[in-house]
Structures are given as C-alpha cells and as structure tokens.
Amino acid sequence: MRGGDSRPQTKQEKDNARKTALESRVTSVSKNDTMKVYMGEIGQISLVSKREEAELAEAIHGFDDGAHDEARSTLIKANLRLVVKIAHDFKGLGLPLLDLISEGNIGLMRAVEKFDPIKGAKFSSYAAWWIKQSMRRALANQSRTIRIPVQSAGKINKIKSVRMKLTEELGREPTDGEIAEHLDFSERTVAGLRLADLRTFSLHDPIQQGEEGEFQDIIPDRRAMTPDQILGDVESVGRLLTLLDELEDRERLILKMRFGLDGYRARTLEEVSQAIGRTRERVRQIQNQALVKLRTLLADETGYASD
CATH class of the missing domain: 1.10.10 (Arc Repressor Mutant, subunit A)
Structure with missing residues (x-):
C-alpha cells in the first residue's frame, strides 16, 4: 500500500516492482565484482616503510623527472588500500563506494605532491587528511543537502x-x-x-x-569540518584539546558541547542554545567562527593547507 491506497496491485504493478528489485540487485552484484577485482589488484602491492616514504618523497621533490614519476607512482600505489579503508567510513552518505574511492585517490595524489617528511608526520596520517577532504568536497558538490552520519x-x-x-x-x-x-x-x-x-x-x-521545530534543531552537527576531522588522524585528542585552549571561552565551550569533546555529550543546536542562553543562530555563528580559528591554528602549526 502507498500513502493509504488500499487497492490491490495489478499484475503489471507487481511485475514492475519485482523488476525494479531485481535490477537493483544486479547492479549491486556488478559493482561488487568490480570492487573484488580492484581489491585483488591493490592487495598485491607492497607497502613501504617510513624510511622508504622519506626516500620516495625526496625523489618526488628532486630534479630528476624520471625518478620523480617513478617515486610518485610507488608512493601512490602503496597507499591505495588506505583510500579504500577511509571510503568505507563515508559509505552511504551520497556517493557510491567506487566514486568515493576515485575521489579519495585524487586526494592521495595531492598528498603525495605536498608531503614533506622533514615535518615529522607519517605519510599515511598526512594523506588521510587530504583523502577525507577530497571525499567531503565530492559529497558537498554532489548535493548541497543534509549530511548523513x-x-x-x-x-x-x-x-x-x-x-x-x-x-x-x-x-x-x-x-x-x-x-x-x-x-x-x-x-x-x-x-x-x-x-x-x-x-x-x-x-x-x-x-x-x-x-514547530526544524530538522536542524534535532540533528547534532556532523558536517564536513568537525574538530576531529580538522586534525584528521594526525594527532591525539590531547593535541585537539590543547588547540581548543587557544579559543575564547565561549567558543571552546560550544565546540565541546556540539561535538562531544572533553567529557561532554554531543548536543543539538537547540540544546546548546538553551544551555548557554543564546539563540540557535548565534550558537551556529560562534561554532563556525571557532572552527575557522581551529583550522587556522592547525595550518600554522603543521603547514597543512586549509583548502
């Protein structure tokens, strides 16, 4: 029944429903086969050590074009499994898994070009930030709508x-x-x-x-740039809290309450609004302002690009 329509379905309608379900299953099987082939291929690629990462990065930034291309290819291939792992975290949010992997690979390529081992970060941690950023942008471009946790x-x-x-x-x-x-x-x-x-x-x-009440009032903020996403996998929670100390008291409190940091549970805009005596819109403005500051602080300390 649809929308209270109690009439029996015709044979044609039943056949169409079964056909739609079958087509959906066939499409799913086809995509699964493609994933299996891809995973089989990248599963045979050897990983590289941190020392090898540094050597490859040095070759990438060197003046030998041949060595640059070979080193770049090696470092990218060695981290393709990382892209797949991260893509699964974004699965079901608006793009097919294969599309997420494709977008993540673009982020990986950017990370390879920008990575500087002298800064002390492990490449996989550095690359994860770029991979996630690329996937988030693709999701944002695909639909300027609600992000699904x-x-x-x-x-x-x-x-x-x-x-x-x-x-x-x-x-x-x-x-x-x-x-x-x-x-x-x-x-x-x-x-x-x-x-x-x-x-x-x-x-x-x-x-x-x-x-009364809008969807935004009952949904905790899980959008693109939460504090932990700003840091990606690079640093610890302790580092995040240290950066939060650089913010104003009100900004710090709102981020902790909105994103469930430092012992707080994640709260909706409405809940934070009631707790601190500000309007929902004002809470949202302070939150976004604080996230921009947090991202700038991270860029200043690590040299990570903010775009």
Whole structure:
C-alpha cells in the first residue's frame, strides 16, 4: 500500500516492482565484482616503510623527472588500500563506494605532491587528511543537502535491504510499518531515515507538518569540518584539546558541547542554545567562527593547507 491506497496491485504493478528489485540487485552484484577485482589488484602491492616514504618523497621533490614519476607512482600505489579503508567510513552518505574511492585517490595524489617528511608526520596520517577532504568536497558538490552520519547510513542500508526483500515477497512496496517490524525500529525512525536518504529536504523544513521545530534543531552537527576531522588522524585528542585552549571561552565551550569533546555529550543546536542562553543562530555563528580559528591554528602549526 502507498500513502493509504488500499487497492490491490495489478499484475503489471507487481511485475514492475519485482523488476525494479531485481535490477537493483544486479547492479549491486556488478559493482561488487568490480570492487573484488580492484581489491585483488591493490592487495598485491607492497607497502613501504617510513624510511622508504622519506626516500620516495625526496625523489618526488628532486630534479630528476624520471625518478620523480617513478617515486610518485610507488608512493601512490602503496597507499591505495588506505583510500579504500577511509571510503568505507563515508559509505552511504551520497556517493557510491567506487566514486568515493576515485575521489579519495585524487586526494592521495595531492598528498603525495605536498608531503614533506622533514615535518615529522607519517605519510599515511598526512594523506588521510587530504583523502577525507577530497571525499567531503565530492559529497558537498554532489548535493548541497543534509549530511548523513555514518551510524545513520548503516541503518539506511538495512532499511534498503529489507525493503527490497519485502518488495519481492509481497509483490508491492512495503509500508514503513512493515519495514519497522522486520528491523525492530519504530515506524517514525524508518520514515525519518528514508526521508533523509532522499537528500532533497532543507534543514529548515519542519520535522512534521503543523509542528514547530526544524530538522536542524534535532540533528547534532556532523558536517564536513568537525574538530576531529580538522586534525584528521594526525594527532591525539590531547593535541585537539590543547588547540581548543587557544579559543575564547565561549567558543571552546560550544565546540565541546556540539561535538562531544572533553567529557561532554554531543548536543543539538537547540540544546546548546538553551544551555548557554543564546539563540540557535548565534550558537551556529560562534561554532563556525571557532572552527575557522581551529583550522587556522592547525595550518600554522603543521603547514597543512586549509583548502
């Protein structure tokens, strides 16, 4: 049934539903085969030690064009598995896994050109920042809409799987209630996650028609540049807290409350607004201002580019 339509489905409608489910499965199998081939190929490439990384970086920045190209290729290939690992963290957020890997490889290539071993960072940690940045930009360009947290993306994938299974069994699109029953989710959760997966609504849309409150008020901020994402995998939490000490008291408190740092739980804009007695919009402005400062502090200390 759809939207309260209780009429029985025709044979044509049932056939179309089964056809759609089958096509989705075939496409998934094809992509899985491509991934298996790719993983098999990059799995045979040898990793390099930190000493070898330094030698390759020196060759890349040298004046011998032949040595530059060979060293660049070696360092890129040795880190392709890192791109795949990171891509899985962004899976389900708006781009297919293979597209994420492709974008991540672009970030890896930028990291290879910019890496300076003299600064003391391990290449994989340095490259992870560029890889994630490239993936985030691709996601942002793909859709100027809500970013779906990784944990929610996992639930969305489960909903899709059950929906496809029930479509085949029932010969029609299952209701949110039927999906919820199979997953032990609430019907409201299923409806909300399916809506989020459409990625076509505004953060300013009401949570429900006729009710007060917008989506942005109930969603903890998981967007592109959180404090831990700014640092990537480069440094420890202690380093992050040290950088936070450079901010104003109000900025530091808001970041800790918004992103669950230093013993705080992650809170929504509305919750922070109520806690500190400021409007949601003012909290958002202070948060964004603090993130810019934090990113600048990191760039000053490490030489990491901020673009």
